[in-house]
Amino acid sequence: MNRRHLLATLPAALASMPALASGKKWRVGVIGHTGRGNYGHGLDTMWLRIPEAEIAAVADADAGGLEAARKKLGAGAGYDDYRRMLEEARPEIVAIGPRHIDQHHEMTLACVNAGVRGIYMEKPFCRTLQEADEMVAACDRAGVKLALAHRNRQHPVMQVVAKLVREGLVGRVLEMRGRGKEDARGGALDLWVLGSHVLNMAAYFGGDPVACDAVVKQDGRLVARADVKEGDEGIGPLAGNEVHARFEFADGLMFYFDSIKDAGVREAGFGLQIIGTKGVIDFRADKEPLVHLLPGSPFQPAAQPRQWVPISSGGVGKPEPVADLARLLSSHELAGRDLMASIEQNRPPLCDAVQGRQTVEMISAVFESHRLGGQRVEFPLKTRVNPLTLL
Numbered sequence: 001m002n003r004r005h006l007l008a009t010l011p012a013a014l015a016s017m018p019a020l021a022s023g024k025k026w027r028v029g030v031i032g033h034t035g036r037g038n039y040g041h042g043l044d045t046m047w048l049r050i051p052e053a054e055i056a057a058v059a060d061a062d063a064g065g066l067e068a069a070r071k072k073l074g075a076g077a078g079y080d081d082y083r084r085m086l087e088e089a090r091p092e093i094v095a096i097g098p099r100h101i102d103q104h105h106e107m108t109l110a111c112v113n114a115g116v117r118g119i120y121m122e123k124p125f126c127r128t129l130q131e132a133d134e135m136v137a138a139c140d141r142a143g144v145k146l147a148l149a150h151r152n153r154q155h156p157v158m159q160v161v162a163k164l165v166r167e168g169l170v171g172r173v174l175e176m177r178g179r180g181k182e183d184a185r186g187g188a189l190d191l192w193v194l195g196s197h198v199l200n201m202a203a204y205f206g207g208d209p210v211a212c213d214a215v216v217k218q219d220g221r222l223v224a225r226a227d228v229k230e231g232d233e234g235i236g237p238l239a240g241n242e243v244h245a246r247f248e249f250a251d252g253l254m255f256y257f258d259s260i261k262d263a264g265v266r267e268a269g270f271g272l273q274i275i276g277t278k279g280v281i282d283f284r285a286d287k288e289p290l291v292h293l294l295p296g297s298p299f300q301p302a303a304q305p306r307q308w309v310p311i312s313s314g315g316v317g318k319p320e321p322v323a324d325l326a327r328l329l330s331s332h333e334l335a336g337r338d339l340m341a342s343i344e345q346n347r348p349p350l351c352d353a354v355q356g357r358q359t360v361e362m363i364s365a366v367f368e369s370h371r372l373g374g375q376r377v378e379f380p381l382k383t384r385v386n387p388l389t390l391l
Contacts (some may be wrong), residue, residue: 018334018341020052026340029091029116030058030073031082031107034065037098037233040122043149044073044097046332052340057089082107086114093118093339100234105131108146112138118339119146120332124196125356127236129364129384132357139353147339147349148356150200152283154334155290156313156322158204161274161281164316165205169293170276176202176255179269186261187241188216189232191363194270195243195257197285199362200355201272202257206249208358212365213376214245223370225391237388245366257366282308288326 028047032039039045047053058075059082060066070078079085086094094111096104096119104126111119119139125148126132139146152158165173178198180190203209216223216239223239231238241261248254263269274281280294289310296306312320328334335350342349361379367387369377383390 018337020337020340021344024052024340024344025054026052026118027056027090027092028053029056029082029085029089029094030069030075031085031094031096031098032058032060032065032069033098033100033103034060034062034069036061037100037103037122038065039069039095039097040099040149042330042332043095043120043122044069046120046336047095048073049331049333050336050340053093053336056091057085059085083110083114086110086116090114091116093120093343095119096121098122098234101126102234102236105135108135109138112142112144115142116144118343119144120336120339121146121148121356123149123356123359124192124235124363125353125360127234128386129357129361129381132353132360133384136353136357145339145342145349146353146356147335147342148200148351148353149332149335150197150351150355150359151329151332151335152197152201152285152290153204153351153355154329154338155325157289157291157311158201160313160315161291161311162205164311165274165276165281169279169316170274170281171278173253173274173276175253175275176206176272177275178202178255178257178272179263180257180259181266181270182259182261182263182268183266184262185232186259186263187218187243188238188367189235190259190261191243191245191257191366192231192235192238193233194285195259196359196363198257198270198272199359200351201283201285202247202255203249203355203358203362205274206247206251206253206255208250209247209255209362209365209379210250211248211376211378212245212362212369213374214243214366214369215374216240216367216370217242217244223391228388228391237386239388240370243366245369247362247365281311286330288329289320 057077059079180194227239272283291311292308314321
């Protein structure tokens with residue numbers, strides 16, 4: 001485990017709610033697309049819960065969806081073209097809601113060019129590293145803060161666990177393991193849509209990935225060119241209902257990610273485990289409590305049954321001190337306020353565009369390694385397009 005990386009993530013004080021300058025009202029524009037990813041997982045309604053936000057306008061290319069959204073959000077104006085909304089309504093912050101990620105690149109560049117100060121975007125970030133490079137560069141040039149909707153990264157327990165790991169709670173960390181939901185989307189689609197959460201958490205604890213080796217299978221055989229089809233949710237060329245990947249981080253720590261279609265109990269494995277010589281720390285993505293500890297060596301039978309102990313932002317086995325935390329996270333309220341605070345304080349959001357690109361690079365590395373016969377590929381990847389297009 002990268003100790004220096006964990007130390008760098010710890011703020012001077014573990015605050016549950018980002019502080020904002022008093023009196024400031026942020027003009028928010030919401031972009032959705034009914035039937036083409038809609039408004040993501042509540043990226044429209046989240047602003048209704050933030051007193052410092054005022055929804056100035058909403059854009060949706062679907063006429064029926066636009067009218068419904070305008071009424072639901074109480075938006076001052078509705079537009080069938082998000083570019084016109086950006087030009088006329090002049091929002092300071094824009095929510096890019098569609099889950100279909102083939103729209104994210106164009107929408108981001110349009111927001112940057114329109115002079116917005118902050119963007120909150122549904123995950124995954126975008127389709128390719130080429131798109132990601134252009135999005136990160138554009139935001140950097142204009143000073144735009146872009147936050148990605150990996151809600152688990154906003155959980156204050158992440159910082160607490162980082163500190164506990166640094167202090168040796170589970171002894172020497174040996175490896176990390178993650179799985180997707182492994183439902184009907186299992187395999188490549190699961191890697192993209194749900195696995196992006198897990199990869200983002202793994203990189204938070206492991207630091208920058210330096211290499212990956214992987215195989216992708218379709219019905220038990222290695223994926224070939226003929227298996228590649230247009231994927232759901234605007235992902236682009238996609239193949240495989242089984243994924244097995246190994247990532248190496250800068251300090252040598254290994255992280256394993258696997259997903260198999262219809263693997264078993266719904267959502268049973270969706271999350272991340274940090275496995276050490278003295279215990280296991282388990283993250284169940286989007287659940288509360290998010291984290292549990294199983295003390296003791298994971299490799300030796302115990303005389304008595306061991307129990308999973310919840311870890312809250314207050315510590316191991318302690319009640320959660322942040323009132324209504326589950327709702328604050330699921331509604332994206334914490335993330336929205338963190339984005340506003342990042343603009344005011346001129347700092348990166350907790351989950352920013354660089355992390356969004358990092359997650360896309362980890363996903364792309366899986367397919368690049370498979371394309372090259374499972375060989376070890378190093379970061380940064382030389383291939384910046386979808387590797388499956390080169391099979």
